[in-house]
Each structure stands twice: as C-alpha cells, then as structure tokens.
Amino acid sequence: MNVDDLLQHPEGKTLEFKRELTTAERVLISAVAFANTAGGIILFGVEDQTRRVVGIADPHGLEERLANLLSEAIRPRLAPEIEVLPWRKTHVVAVRVYPSPGRPHYVKAKGPEEGVYIRVGSTNRRADRIMLDELRRLAHHESFDEQPMLELSSEAIDFRAASELFSPVRIMKDRDWRTLGIVVEHQGHLRPSTGGMLLFGHERARWFPDAYIQAGRFHGTDRTDILDTIEIHNYLPLAVEEGLAFIRKHENRGLDIREARHTERWSIPFIAVREAVINALVHADYAQRGAPIRLSLFDDRLEIENPGLLPFGLTVEDVLQGISKLRNRVIGRVFKELGLIEQWGSGIGRMLAACREAGLPDPHFEEVGWHFRVTLYKRRAATPATDAVDETILHLLRDDKGYTTAEVAQVIQRTARTTRTRLASLVARGIVVEVGSGPRDPYRKYYLVV
Numbered sequence: 001m002n003v004d005d006l007l008q009h010p011e012g013k014t015l016e017f018k019r020e021l022t023t024a025e026r027v028l029i030s031a032v033a034f035a036n037t038a039g040g041i042i043l044f045g046v047e048d049q050t051r052r053v054v055g056i057a058d059p060h061g062l063e064e065r066l067a068n069l070l071s072e073a074i075r076p077r078l079a080p081e082i083e084v085l086p087w088r089k090t091h092v093v094a095v096r097v098y099p100s101p102g103r104p105h106y107v108k109a110k111g112p113e114e115g116v117y118i119r120v121g122s123t124n125r126r127a128d129r130i131m132l133d134e135l136r137r138l139a140h141h142e143s144f145d146e147q148p149m150l151e152l153s154s155e156a157i158d159f160r161a162a163s164e165l166f167s168p169v170r171i172m173k174d175r176d177w178r179t180l181g182i183v184v185e186h187q188g189h190l191r192p193s194t195g196g197m198l199l200f201g202h203e204r205a206r207w208f209p210d211a212y213i214q215a216g217r218f219h220g221t222d223r224t225d226i227l228d229t230i231e232i233h234n235y236l237p238l239a240v241e242e243g244l245a246f247i248r249k250h251e252n253r254g255l256d257i258r259e260a261r262h263t264e265r266w267s268i269p270f271i272a273v274r275e276a277v278i279n280a281l282v283h284a285d286y287a288q289r290g291a292p293i294r295l296s297l298f299d300d301r302l303e304i305e306n307p308g309l310l311p312f313g314l315t316v317e318d319v320l321q322g323i324s325k326l327r328n329r330v331i332g333r334v335f336k337e338l339g340l341i342e343q344w345g346s347g348i349g350r351m352l353a354a355c356r357e358a359g360l361p362d363p364h365f366e367e368v369g370w371h372f373r374v375t376l377y378k379r380r381a382a383t384p385a386t387d388a389v390d391e392t393i394l395h396l397l398r399d400d401k402g403y404t405t406a407e408v409a410q411v412i413q414r415t416a417r418t419t420r421t422r423l424a425s426l427v428a429r430g431i432v433v434e435v436g437s438g439p440r441d442p443y444r445k446y447y448l449v450v
Helices: 003-007 024-036 059-072 129-139 159-166 174-180 194-200 236-250 270-283 316-320 329-337 346-357 388-397 405-412 416-428
Strands: 015-018 040-044 081-087 090-097 117-120 123-126 183-186 189-192 213-219 225-232 253-258 261-266 293-297 301-307 364-368 371-377 432-435 445-448
Touching: 003 040, 003 090, 015 024, 024 040, 024 059, 024 090, 024 117, 024 123, 059 081, 059 090, 159 194, 174 183, 174 329, 189 194, 194 236, 194 329, 213 236, 225 236, 236 270, 236 293, 236 329, 270 293, 270 301, 270 329, 270 346, 270 371, 316 346, 316 364, 346 371, 388 405, 388 416, 388 432, 388 445, 405 416, 416 432, 416 445
Parallel strands: 015 040, 213 293
Antiparallel strands: 040 090, 081 090, 117 123, 183 189, 213 225, 253 261, 293 301, 301 371, 364 371, 432 445
16 A cells, blocks of 8 residues: 555545544444445545645554454444555554445444445445445345336236337347346246336336436526426337437537548537446436436536446446446346447447547546436537646656656756746646645655546
C-alpha cells in the first residue's frame, strides 16, 4: 500500500481519510459500508478536506484499538487488514476492508435492520428495505428478476408478443421459456418470473408501475424549459427502439460528405447512445419504486439515468475496465438472445471508442443518490489554457513519480517562488494535485490529476 498513491485521490467510493479516531461509530459505519459495497481503505492521520498528512503519534496503539473495535462491534465479523505505514517523519494507519461474501454486515449496537450501511460516492447511507433485500439476494447468488411471482400463472406472460420478437432469431418452444427464465417451475406449476413479467407481462404496469422510460427534450442546459416529453410503456426490447426514436427525432444531424457518398453524422455517436440506453434497461433496479428510467436530452449533452446503484462489488473504475456484473439475469439473457447485447462488459468499451473517434469527451459515469447516470457530451469539453511552461511541467509529471517544487523549478529554469505560483495555478484549475503535510512542507510533491 503506497501512501503517496492514496493521497493523489480524493475521498470516494473506496477511500476515506480520517485525521484520528475520534468517534468509534463513524469508523464502524464506514467499515460496514465498504464491506457491503465495493471494499475500500480508511487512512488515519490525514485531513479529509485538504489531504494534508498530520500523522499518528501512537500508530501501533491505534492499530490495536482498531483491531479490537472492528472485531467486536461488527456482525458478521470482519477481518480487515490493518497496516502501519511510514510517511516522512511520521506514520499513518491504513485499514483495508474487502468486499465481503458475508453481506449484509451491520453495526452490532444498531442491529441487523438499522445498522446496515452502503457506500454511495464519498458518503455512507443507511440501507433501506430494498437495499437490504438486494444484499441478501447477493449473499444467496440470486437476482431479483429470477424470482417467481407466486400470485400469477404462466398465462400472465404475453407469449404471442414474445414469440414475434424472437421470430427473426428462432422459433421458440415451451422449454425455451423455462431455459431463459421467463417462467419458473414452482411446486409443480409454472409461474412467471419477475423478469418475465417485466419483459412480456400482460399487466406489467400493475405490478411494476415505474418500469418504463420517461424521455424529455429540454431547451438549454437545464430542466427549466421542456420542449417535448413522452412516456414509453412498451415491452422492454421494444422500448429500446422507441427511446432511440425519440432521441433521433430531436438530435442534431449533419452530413459527412466523402467523394460521391454522404452519411448522416450525429452530434453524439449513435452507437454510444444505443449502448447507454440498453445498459440502463438491463441494469436498472426494478425493485425500486417511484423512479423510471430517464432520457434527458439537453443542448450540450444526453443524460441516461436508471434506478439502482452499480451492483455491489463494482466501482466506476471497474466498469471502465470492462468488468461487468449482471443485476437482471433474465432480462440480460433475453436481450443477448435477441442480439441487443453482444458480450457482457463490451458495451462500455464501444461507447468510449465511439466518443473518442468522434473527438468528444469520454462519457461520464456516476452514482447519483440511488441512481446510476451516464452523460454523453455533444461538444468537446473546454480545457484550461496552458502555455509552454505549463506544458513542460505537465510533461514532467506524466511519469507519475511526483516532483517537489525545487525539482520542477530546475526543469523549467525558474525561481522557486515563480514555480510555486505556476504549480498553485495548476492545482487551482484541477489539473495537478499536491501531496504533502501542508503549504509550508518543503517536500510536498505534485502529480497530474488522475
């Protein structure tokens, strides 16, 4: 574990800084949230806002206190790694909590209902009933959409509409519906699965009133003035095409003329739009109520938002590397069989490649409240202006080793005072981050923002 590497990053889903152990409850809540979500590191001896290292006077004493606290006050028991790390003339203490197969963990004093927390961004949230149920399903390797709906018979599924959708692919037989999980055998009777109802149920709106797409075209860059809006309540595979049709209706297009041929050129690559819409439908948390899937088209961007955080155990960084966990297995199998999905985890890569090829910024992926949002940009993001000296500094910092003010000054051939001013400007613009014990630390180092 490298302290300098950790200090380059702000607090987030898998990282938290603490100056010292002041309140045991807050540490317990963070450890529980990390274990229940995607794991993480709590670093003691660092101020959370400034990332200034203050150190720990008695690191081994803190290590022992933390070991006893985390062992006794969390259930099921956790076994995090606790490590004393040297930094300059002091020490910090790191607690690494791994995502746990024993979820849900809870703070013992609060109990198994009120003491369960999850990590959302850089905050800890108490898990509500829906999140608790999802954590328990995860522990049993189950998905929400695989569960049988015992109140209904298999006749609740519109097999005719489903067969028509599958007809270009293959002729469906009775056993195929069971193989895909559209229907589930329970005590000698066929029942529709939750996923089957979401996909092809006759009365989907009755059982899942929020399982639809809400699409809107807004004037400008906020939601003040809406120009057009629709609600799409069709079967999920057909809802994909209706959502894309709405975006096509309002999206700016141009002509890309090459010799005798010309093709339409969209301000957002349509392959990226398609992948984002499909991902939203496949990975939405349909157990949540009160929040449909939303497509919001602005002058400068398209936001695609679905209810549900990333599946537990995943971070945005994992997603960008092509790592995928399927929340809805039935819906995922059907979309793959229909050719809407090619390969798990490949959609994000196609989105990134399409945007980069078009000269646009990478899509932005984030967890917002209890939702997950993808933002696709229409215009190249403005980059802070830099001159030749700034570019020399940035080129120096690209090797990720970190450099002191004196080292940078030597390379750009400026005084220490001028160099500090340059570096402070780059820090203020969010291009560079400084790591040290404070503004007067002569050994503080500078890194490119990751």
